Amino acid sequence: IFLIRFLGLGLEGAAWATLAGNYLALLLLVLLGYTRVGQRMRGTAVERLELSFHLPQRSELSSLSKACGPLFFVSACKNLCYLMLQSVATSFSTTTCAAHQAMWSVWTILSFCPTPLEQCAQVGRGEQSRAEQSRGLAR
Incomplete structure (x- = not known):
């Protein structure tokens, strides 16, 4: 709304806002995937998750x-x-x-x-x- 209404960028402002929102969402998803936050009674505990990549097996793809x-x-x-x-x-x-x-x-x-x-x-x-x-x- 800021880019469209106040800066007067119109459709171009909407495109830039969408692009910025998508990259921000990607950054947040990567950060959330890399760390798992668990709430305790007092404070916050952060555990690191290992990121791993493997190709699925034929049985996994079949199911x-x-x-x-x-x-x-x-x-x-x-x-x-x-x-x-x-x-x-x-x-x-x-x-x-x-x-x-x-x-x-x-x-x-x-x-x-x-x-x-x-x-x-x-x-x-x-x-x-x-x-x-x-x-x-x-x-």
Whole structure:
């Protein structure tokens, strides 16, 4: 807001603010990943974590793809729909965009609100399948 409103940079100020915010978030994530802060009754204890990198094994990738494959497919399809919607919307004139504003608002709500519900349903489905497996083992 400072770059846009008070310095009058407009869109360029928004771009610079976004860039600065992204680099600040990256710095904070690296610092938080490097140190783990644990709160005690008095004071703060800081423990160092070792940063390590290893390539995943084939079995790890297989289990990850089995678990996240459907979610990746749904997310990719949604992003494709958003891309097509955006490409069509850029070809409209201002008057046409204003005429479709109400419908686009409804579309936006309907496209973003189900995602948290989907995540809750997937968690619930996982718990349900684990319960069914444990019932089968008990018999």
